[in-house]
Amino acid sequence: MEKAMSRSHKEGGVLGLFDDPVRLLEAVRKLRSRGLTEFEVFSPYAVEGIEKAQGLKRSLIPFVTLVFASLGCTLGFYFQYWTSVIDWPLNVGGKPYNSWPAFVPVMFELTVLAGGLATFGALLLFARLPNTSRSALDPSITRDRFAILVSGMNPEDASNLLTTIGAREVRAIVPRGWF
């Protein structure tokens, strides 16, 4: 495996194309049952259940969001408090320096802002985006077809395997780009 790993970031392999999500799911289950881990699944839209079949863990994004949102909230309040109580307290219409009720709207907005941006950031991070030097493995994938990429196996075995699990079409992918 170690070797495979080290090799695998050179993204070569054999691509099997499927026509509908049902067969794709079956195929994935078969691959897993054969103890194969080094394969990747592609689809034009999110296919329900695929992550289970593939055995992927839950995304970490929610935690990131939580952390940053609460940061935005607390810092948001502190900033307002600091400017209007500590740095330059001014008597504004007889209101107390720390008119915290008036600070709530901005606190809320900053919470959402921080949370939202963090979420997007986390998405980019975990999905390794942006990465424009990658090109589509097959143009039809983003249209209406589904695909499995098997890497770290010699091409013949891989293509045989894929055809046996029902791929309509099998192609070798030559590694390009800096991975």
Added chain:
Amino acid sequence: MAEILITGGKSAADLDADVARPVERFPTRIWWVCFLAALAAFGLGALLATDMFQRGLGVLGLNITNGWGVFIVNFVFWVGIGHAGTLISAILYLFRQRWRTGINRTAEAMTIFAVMTALLFPVIHTGRPWYAIFWLIPYPNERSLWVNFRSPLIWDVFAVGTYFTISLVFWFTGLIPDLASLRDRAKHPVRKAVYTVLSLGWRGSSRNWLHYETAYLILAGLSTPLVLSVHSVVSFDFAVSSVPGWHTTIFPPYFVAGAIFSGFAMVVTLLVITREVFGLKDYITLDHLEKMNKILLATGMMVGYAYACEFFIAWYSGNPIERFALTNRAFGPYAWAYWIMVACNVAVPQIFWFKRARRNLALMFLVSLLVNIGMWFERFVIVVTSLHRDFLPSSWRYYVPTFYDWGITLGSFGWFFIWFLLFVRFLPVIAMSEVKAVIAEENGEGHVAVA
């Protein structure tokens, strides 16, 4: 599921073709006509605005009693329009309303452009915009001065700013997979290059879909309270003040309802046009539109309730000045505006009790237009009639917008449509990846994730 959301037995491939068509071929004549018209309108507005900057706000109809006028009306109006989009995409998404998929992209786009339009007005309505654009933002400066966080205007800056940013992120996140499909369809190298960059190199691997779905869900979750907060904050501009007719606690819900109302009306207007012009009848179906009309009916009655409630509260408060303000609204010098508002917002939508009306394109187009007009006048009534006769009778005045007010208002519509037309020209007007899921399911290809 029982209901058919996509008609005409379209396949995912057809969908791509249909949606991508306007993007890939040279724009039609009608597009050019609309675009030039929008450009002209914006040109006029920009011209007048420039002149206004040179000479001063005196060119407007404002006076010492009516500190705010058409500009603020427009601001509230456009922010209101900007609500439907996020509402449709976020809230309906959370409620798993699958019919949203046909329309959410357009609605979100509209939101963004509406907010961009709205943002113009708070800046240009100030006496010294060249300072306002900086001094309204708390950044370290050589004057060691900060902003006043007690002012609703500062809340506005943050609320609308945040709303714009998050909506943009949300919208873009939704666009990524579709941009990828456009990229993979593209023949022309330039187009391919552009869409490659825009799609950030999306390939639709299941891992990415996993994160993507989570992120999208969270963003939807964040946008929902946000969208409700934005117009509440805008309503604070009035509710927090002491002006009779403004100073009332019903404003936040009242404004939000109004915003959804006007927003949906605008969405209907735009969808009717888009689906006709770009032949997307099978994806934006009458069922979609009927649902929209139902919401129009509901929200229309909400604002109707709000109008009534205002009067009740004024009477119940026993405050003579408050009472006068409301009486003056309905029967004072600006009664005409008030009754236009009531007619358009409360009376007209009632026709949607009838199914035939709900499914009649021409009719719903007309109604949605009237509702937009009515909602504009709602804001006019709130802003102007409350101000022009407030506490001291000695400073009661009358406010008449000038050519500059109207011209710049027209310009804002131009600005909005410029962006919208560019959007339909260069971006997929329908959330393809989501609709594909729906199609797949309707073609009975196993149980599939609900987009």
Added chain:
Amino acid sequence: MLRRNATHAINKGFLMNEKAKFKDHVETRESVSGLTQNRQHRQHWRGIEDLESKTTCDERVTEFDQSPFDWIRDSTEMARREFLTIMGAGVAMATFGCARRPVHKIIPYVIKPEEVTPGIANWYATTCGGCSAACGALVKTREGRPIKVEGNPKHPLNRGALCARGQASIFDLYDPDRLKAPLAGSRTGKRRQTSWAEADQAIQTRFKELAAKKARVRVLSGRSGPASRRLVSEFLSTFSDGEQIEYEPLFDDEIVEARRLCFGHPSIPRYRFDRADLVISLGADFLGTWLSPVEFARDWVGGRKLPNAPNALNGPNALPVKTTMTKLISFEPTLTITGSNADERFAIRPGDELKVALALAHEVVKSAGIRSSSSFAKNKAIVNLLPGYTPASVAKEIGIANGDLAIKRFASSLVRSSGRSLIIGGGPQSQTSNSLALQIAINLLNSLLGNEGVTIESDAGTGFADRKVGFSAVSKLIAEMDAGSVDALIVHGANPVYTIPRLFEDALKKVPFVIVMSEYENETSRHADYVLATPHPLESWGDAEPRPGIRSIQQPVIAPMHSTRAFEDSILLWTEVRRPKGSSWYDYLRSFWKNDVFRSDREWLWEETLRTGVFQSTPARAKRVEFRNSALDRLGPYARTENSGLVFSAYAKVSILDGRGANNVLLQELPEPTTAITWDNSLNIAPSLAKKLGVAENDVLELSIPHHVVELPVHIQPGLHPSVVSAALGYGRRSVGKAGDSTGVDLYPFMTVKGSARFYSGQTVRLRKTGKIYRLASTQWHTVAEKRPIINDITLAQYRKNPAASIHTEPELRPARPGQKLPTLWPEHVYQGQRWGMTIDLNSCIGCGSCVIACQVENNVPAVGRELVRNSREMHWLRIDRYFSGVPERPDVLFQPMLCQHCDLAPCEPVCPVLASVHNDEGLNLQVYNRCVGTRYCENNCPYKVRRFNFFDYWKSYKTTMNLAWNPDVTVRSRGVMEKCTFCQHRIKGAQDQAKDNGKVKNGKGYVEDGAMKTACEQTCPTDAIVFGDLNDPNSRVSKLSRDPRAFRVLELQNTQPSITYLTKVRNKDDAHG
């Protein structure tokens, strides 16, 4: 702020495109710095010392460092800012970022005058030139520029106060439309600049010839000072037949004539309102425009101040406190501020005053109240005269509902307060064919009641006996001119062609040689051979004798700005009498005062007078004057006159007066107290009449009498007699300047001449609709308070029962005891040290508007022009709201000065996003102009609507000399900025600064003693209605007053906790007085 060219500019609209504007700035800068160059040689202050020893003064240079031209830098700044707006922020950053500050020069003095320290003001005492009342004035100068005229506290007439005209007079000094050099003209109105030498040459040769042959030379002037009169008479004595005639269009000839007839002493007596318990005014607007308004208002209000109300505010001249109120009853044709302040007012037709007076006399005589000793009791003439004038018949005729009862009531009150009452009449609105008779009747009444010598004092002097004053004299002159027997006419300080239309103009054409000496081109100067530019009163020497025993000095506070020469200097030059060569008018004046005023050689008297501005001596009072029955021959027995149709009543506005204020934008834009109309005169008609005629506000009507027709826009005015139409004089000037020309309609042509008398009112007029509309520029559209907690007025009876009556406000919102805290959700800010507040006594305020102008001049508040007032964009920081109550025929009028209330819980502050509006630690509500971005949210949220927004760059319309009028202590606001009353915060700072120097320091700040600092409005208020001071000091006048039972705050239910407290108005309606 803005001047006539300004109004111009505004009418044009600020339409220059950016480039043009840019250029404009550059030019302005150059032109103005050019101006400074000139100022090095002309515009500096010239002190007494210098006049003694004429050294170095001509080489003075005002220091540019703190020059009046601060705004120039501002302008370039603005230019770039506007530039920026176009370029759009992005580009502008670069542009702006690298733009170096423009280079500014500092021009030091060559030799700095001792008394001038740049940045510190000098004050000089002089006489106000606003009107002929001759109040004492103090002039504030900075670096040699007069910037403010204030009342002279030491002056016995106005005692520190000044009227609107006086306050605004500073703007006449800097008026760009003034004559800047002598003109030689052809009678056809053509003009050419000429030099003084040339002019003198021609004039002197002409006079030589005239002196040689038996020539008639006439000098026509306004009311002029004793020294000047003496000088002119000397000049005229060199001709075989020379006469000096004095003419003021609004002067009451009838009073002089009537007193000649009744007492054999032609004069204007001294009216002692301070001694009167009951005043009945038959048309005389003595609070606004009649004779000496400020003096009268001050005296009259002394008797109105209520026990707790402020008094003795002006130090030694304090008026005695009375536990009762002087009652004012007014019968007048049009609604003036006097009528508005009357406890009981009756709208009558002009001319009916006479019948009212005689009806009163009838009752007075009838009542047993007359002392049996009095010769009147069994006086044949009276007994023959009066019987017809029964209150019943008179009241019925003049159309006052149960007026007979009223008249009876008044008569008995008069009798009850015999010797303490005062009946007066006069002014244009009661100048009718009856007015001489009216004055006689008034004299009769006053004599009957024994008021002569008590509330009416006449001096033992000769009065006007040896002077040719008034229209009778002028009509004689006109006759002579018509006969072609006048060889030369010198006109100075008068504008007869305008004020005596047709008659004088025609006659003037027959005079071969006419010289007009004037500050402005005017209607008369069009017909002159020579128009000689005279300096403004602030530029020249002079004196005045407002009443016997008071001599007031007028000294220049700035050297003539233009090539002008004082009238007297010219006369001296032309007079062929042995006098030390080159001796100036100043020398003449000094010797005149030495010999005729001081009657001693003590030099210090002169110095002293120059410092105090006034010299007083006790005049010999006439012994008790006896009423001559012969005068009664002028009065006929009662005969009912059929008045059918509409009667015209002319009147004078407090602002424009007889038209002399016409070219002063501040005055033009001062809302008329009773109509709130600016920039025009209107045709005022009663609501009932409007209904009858079916006309609405702003409809243009054609108003015609047999010999003249005009068109005037209608203003529907409560308080008018249903068969009276009234309009103001002094408008429709034809050649005075950019602001004055073609504002309103000239009504002098309505003047009717009967024998040697002229009258403005009482003509029967015809009205015709024209279908045209003319939008009057009004500053208040709605005049009913709508029962809101804004104003309070109660009757004296109610007040006696409960001083706090009718204060509609939530008691729990008012601290019962000083220092008591109100319940609040939040901790309140505590103000250690001083905390500023103000009280305004509605019972004292007469709505004269002098505070409005004082505020404008003090704070660089612009006038914006008719068009912008129409758009409700007037800039007055301090406005006077007027509210009508009661029935439209007999409205109760209430004036309420409205300015920033400096609320503790100011609604304007929390809504400002950029902290431009905040509180300071003295309770002031600050407006930081340079931080303001102009969202106007504060304006919306201000319940009092006292904030003013700069819709345009008004300061740009200040051209050339106008820029010298700026007050350097107050920022000049640019466009897009909100502004408002600051409680004269710069004055507070000044006072604190002084206190610090004197070592009076409390917690790090200078401590300002109570009364040591006055706001501009408070300082000038003729009735001391406004009091400003420290609310934290329980013994200060202001905190005492704010605890007064009458105290209330406007819109208290809003709980804004204003720092301004108003005091309820009390009307002495019921009969109980004295």
Added chain:
Amino acid sequence: MHGAHPENGVSLKFHAKLLIALVITGTAGFAAFGDRKFVVPSASNQGYAPEQPIPFSHRLMAGNDRIPCLYCHTGADKSRHAGIPPMNVCMNCHQVVKADSPYIQKLKQLYNEKKTIEWVRVHELPDFVYFSHKRHVLKGVSCETCHGDVARMDRVEQVAPLTMGWCLDCHRGKTAPPEVLSRVYPNQQNPRGPVASTQCDTCHQ
């Protein structure tokens, strides 16, 4: 947890670095935005040292000759404005002193013609700022505190930024020179505490 993966190709760490790099460059740009120097032009004229019509040297007058500032700038302790000396003050000495120098000649000539020198203004506050020399001088704030060591300048230069923030820092005691502080507030406990008013209307009226 993810580590490298065929699809992800690049490692999480690496990509995190990539993103962070992006963010940093972004914020850098934003910081630039925040920095007034780039966005809002600085109001400061610091370092301004224009040439004067006569190369008047404070180094000679105030430095070598030790003429006290108030000898010429008489207003400094009396008025808002320190004031520029009138010509006669110059001539008090220069009637005799260095009378032959060409510049003094020029000066004399102007003086005799009753003309005056137009100096180029160096220190200038905006018109909406009301600064009182008097109050500061009387409090014992030395001229150098704001004008720098003029006694070493041949041509006067604006040393201090004279911006609002700069004024405030001193009023708040943050930057007030200790010797000034000790002079102004001999028993000031906390030398960094507020020492002068920060009310808006202290300077803006």
